[in-house]
């Protein structure tokens with residue numbers, strides 16, 4: 001019950017924010033981000049990247065954190081982190097994020113951001129942390145004991161959002177508990193010390209949850225994801241071996257035919273056509289024809305992004321510069337906020 005209420009309230013706040021965004025984009029500070037655990041894929045692209053670029057181009061102050069500390073909430077190794085971070089910057093730029101407009105940074109590089117964690121941790125209780133549904137789900141998925149960092153990472157995410165006074169956070173539904181916690185942390189800090197922080201609103205991205213090639217959510221760990229960085233050949237192979245069924249006539253039926261329908265949705269997103277029209281057009285030509293159509297649409301759609309990716313890859317020192325500049329700016333912002341926090345808490349000596 002309680003969570004339904006919260007969802008409806010959050011949905012309402014999200015809708016209101018969307019309306020105000022149209023009228024006055026420059027009054028918004030957006031913060032969102034990703035964990036650098038691998039390459040970005042079509043699910044990220046249609047689920048959030050397109051929207052970030054739209055907000056950026058509309059004049060919202062856009063900030064994107066590459067959440068490298070969040071990687072070790074549930075894994076032991078950081079061996080791939082460096083490579084993943086640089087590739088993430090490449091993916092961002094290839095998709096249209098402009099480092100002149102969007103501040104891209106790694107939160108481990110910003111000590112004053114991380115220092116916010118201490119006062120913020122004092123504002124939440126153990127039981128609030130333990131009942132966070134995302135933390136619970138991630139603990140189970142990881143097969144690990146619950147680490148202190150996994151338990152408290154929602155508070156760290158509040159640091160990510162509040163250090164730059166973010167007031168809108170585009171997220172999927174699964175992240176809403178973290179936004180709620182961030183609002184509580186902001187409110188409690190403001191009440192206890194001095195009004196420093198906004199209470200950010202989660203901006204629910206439209207229900208484009210792009211299915212993976214098997215109809216489940218697209219995720220690298222399911223092996224059903226089309227990476228932006230994959231080659232056209234790799235993409236063709238992945239689509240070719242995706243699970244369909246033996247029925248010849250192509251129909252759109254996500255419940256009954258998840259594999260076929262996922263292919264149709266993928267084609268729909270990358271062509272701008274409706275799933276049903278594509279299904280009707282292919283008709284009795286069968287899954288082979290459908291797969292050929294999907295391969296052509298995806299590879300066609302991604303071609304310019306992949307081309308830009310290849311160019312960017314050739315100049316890694318530029319990528320490093322982009323990140324260094326984002327980190328420099330984020331450090332300045334974080335230091336100013338931490339100064340305010342220490343002032344509010346009477347801790348300036």
Ligand code: TRP
Nearest residue numbers: 031032033034035067157160169
């Ligand atoms: N937890 C987010 C994810 O797994 C990534 C993230 C880190 C984030 N910090 C954030 C998202 C701040 C929004 C705001 O996708």
